[in-house]
Amino acid sequence: xxxxxxxxxxxxxxxxxxxxxxxxxxxxxxxxxxxxxxxxxxxxxxxxxxxxxxxxxxxxxxxxxxxxxxxxxxxxxxxxxxxxxxxxxxxxxxxxxxxxxxxxxxxxxxxxxxxxxxxxxxxxxxxxxxxxxxxxxxxxxxxxxxxxxxxxxxxxxxxxxxxxxxxxxxxxxxxxxxxxxxxxxxxxxxxxxxxxxxxxxxxxxxxxxxxxxxxxxxxxxxxxxxxxxxxxxxxxxxxxxxxxxxxxxxxxxxxxxxxxxxxxxxxxxxxxxxxxxxxxxxxxxxxxxxxxxxxxxxxxxxxxxxxxxxxxxxxxxxxxxxxxxxxxxxxxxxxxxxxxxxxxxxxxxxxxxxxxxxxxxxxxxxxxxxxxxxxxxxxxxxxxxxxxxxxxxxxxxxxxxxxxxxxxxxxxxxxxxxxxxxxxxxxxxxxxxxxxxxxxxxxxxxxxxxxxxxxxxxxxxxxxxxxxxxxxxxxxxxxxxxxxxxxxxxx
DNA sequence: TGTGCCGGGGT
DNA sequence: ACCCCGGCACA
Numbered sequence: 001x002x003x004x005x006x007x008x009x010x011x012x013x014x015x016x017x018x019x020x021x022x023x024x025x026x027x028x029x030x031x032x033x034x035x036x037x038x039x040x041x042x043x044x045x046x047x048x049x050x051x052x053x054x055x056x057x058x059x060x061x062x063x064x065x066x067x068x069x070x071x072x073x074x075x076x077x078x079x080x081x082x083x084x085x086x087x088x089x090x091x092x093x094x095x096x097x098x099x100x101x102x103x104x105x106x107x108x109x110x111x112x113x114x115x116x117x118x119x120x121x122x123x124x125x126x127x128x129x130x131x132x133x134x135x136x137x138x139x140x141x142x143x144x145x146x147x148x149x150x151x152x153x154x155x156x157x158x159x160x161x162x163x164x165x166x167x168x169x170x171x172x173x174x175x176x177x178x179x180x181x182x183x184x185x186x187x188x189x190x191x192x193x194x195x196x197x198x199x200x201x202x203x204x205x206x207x208x209x210x211x212x213x214x215x216x217x218x219x220x221x222x223x224x225x226x227x228x229x230x231x232x233x234x235x236x237x238x239x240x241x242x243x244x245x246x247x248x249x250x251x252x253x254x255x256x257x258x259x260x261x262x263x264x265x266x267x268x269x270x271x272x273x274x275x276x277x278x279x280x281x282x283x284x285x286x287x288x289x290x291x292x293x294x295x296x297x298x299x300x301x302x303x304x305x306x307x308x309x310x311x312x313x314x315x316x317x318x319x320x321x322x323x324x325x326x327x328x329x330x331x332x333x334x335x336x337x338x339x340x341x342x343x344x345x346x347x348x349x350x351x352x353x354x355x356x357x358x359x360x361x362x363x364x365x366x367x368x369x370x371x372x373x374x375x376x377x378x379x380x381x382x383x384x385x386x387x388x389x390x391x392x393x394x395x396x397x398x399x400x401x402x403x404x405x406x407x408x409x410x411x412x413x414x415x416x417x418x419x420x421x422x423x424x425x426x427x428x429x430x431x432x433x434x435x436x437x438x439x440x441x442x443x444x445x446x447x448x449x450x451x452x453x454x455x456x457x458x459x460x461x462x463x464x465x466x467x468x469x470x471x472x473x474x475x476x477x478x479x480x481x482x483x484x485x486x487x488x489x490x491x
Numbered sequence: 492t493g494t495g496c497c498g499g500g501g502t
Numbered sequence: 503a504c505c506c507c508g509g510c511a512c513a
Contacts, residue, residue: 463495482505485496494513501506 270313286312461489 269286271278273294280286290308291297463486464476473481477488 465494478504479496483496483507492513495511497508497510499506499508502504 268315270315272311272313283312283314463489 267281269280269283271280271286271289271294273290276294278286278289280289287308290311294311295308464480467489468475477486479485479487
């Protein structure tokens with residue numbers, strides 16, 4: 001089944017809407033018809049309820065088809081909120097066409113308007129004729145939607161996302177997309193969104209794509225959940241992609257905390273070809289890279305059909321943020337109990353292309369587990385009772401509050417568990433002292449006073465002597481009887 | 492001052 | 503290794 005057929009037969013498309021708005025399902029047909037009238041088909045896909053009615057994050061995707069039904073291979077980012085933006089050409093044309101979007105012909109216009117209470121409906125105001133980028137801009141978040149110029153050219157990822165959603169819909173009963181409030185992005189939303197995306201994409205085995213679907217290098221980049229504040233965090237979210245990719249972190253974009261916006265950003269282009277991490281600073285360079293190295297074409301040929309656009313991703317690198325993130329990953333960081341700020345403050349939304357890409361390749365089971373768990377490890381050997389060690393397991397979701405609260409001490413990743421068991425008394429106390437994140441100094445040095453400097457603080461809990469008393473000394477633990485550190489009532 | 496426990500010695 | 507204790511630090 002080709003793409004057009006896919007669209008015609010199974011697509012249920014809605015437009016991401018606002019709070020309380022009724023479903024816009026079924027508008028796809030209108031879009032498609034309208035699109036066909038213009039020689040193209042536009043399908044706006046709302047991820048919501050693609051699978052299992054999960055309260056997934058919201059993203060908008062567009063699938064642009066030529067009049068002959070072929071999926072356009074140019075990157076596409078902008079979609080008209082009204083569903084009539086047909087901008088199949090490259091950036092300049094699309095940008096110029098942004099202002100030419102026709103007013104909405106949404107059949108649900110009236111119902112969308114009716115859900116507006118008090119506030120002026122974005123449908124009535126600027127949304128009409130306004131474009132939303134697939135990045136996830138939402139009419140509820142702001143009626144004024146800035147379209148970053150460098151992103152206006154967009155990516156193939158949204159097309160792929162839309163296609164993935166369409167494929168998913170083709171193989172399952174397409175649910176009616178309903179509109180949900182999106183002023184907040186709950187944790188479950190993002191996780192569900194991620195899972196939905198992973199599922200929808202991985203489940204697509206029909207190979208309906210105009211490109212080689214068997215190639216895993218096909219980028220699949222849904223837009224992450226829609227943030228409340230889209231202007232904030234946009235740059236950071238992209239800048240953090242690199243860092244997060246470096247440390248192989250998982251999806252971390254459900255934090256709706258507004259981020260401070262920085263200006264020192266640089267647009268980079270990352271090759272998405274499998275096992276290729278090439279990052280270049282120019283789009284032409286990355287296109288040439290993809291053409292020559294991965295597509296086996298002449299790098300200088302001008303007759304490119306734009307296929308290489310599928311294989312690289314544009315990312316905005318914030319130099320400051322990146323340097324901060326890398327500093328947290330420096331070799332000296334293992335003694336720092338707090339997780340790197342990159343992990344603690346997941347971006348409100350992010351391109352997700354790289355993360356999803358990594359997720360598809362790795363399919364980490366942890367990504368499907370609970371947000372985070374703690375393992376309290378206690379040493380069980382006599383005399384060597386230590387403070388419990390909290391080890392955070394890396395989950396798919398990491399909220400900053402979790403890291404700050406629960407992470408008392410995290411051993412360096414290179415330290416095997418056996419080494420966690422301290423050998424002698426003086427050493428076993430050091431982790432406790434170093435557990436304070438405010439102590440940046442290196443590990444204990446020989447300059448400590450030999451007798452008193454490293455003495456373990458007295459435990460607060462009851463010991464065998466207090467519990468059983470001197471008269472029941474036989475009930476004491478061996479260590480207490482020997483006047484050693486109590487091993488029964490450790491602190 | 493009582494308690495926890497380190498360091499050391501004895502067996 | 504097991505047992506014991508002097509002595510120090512801490513509450």
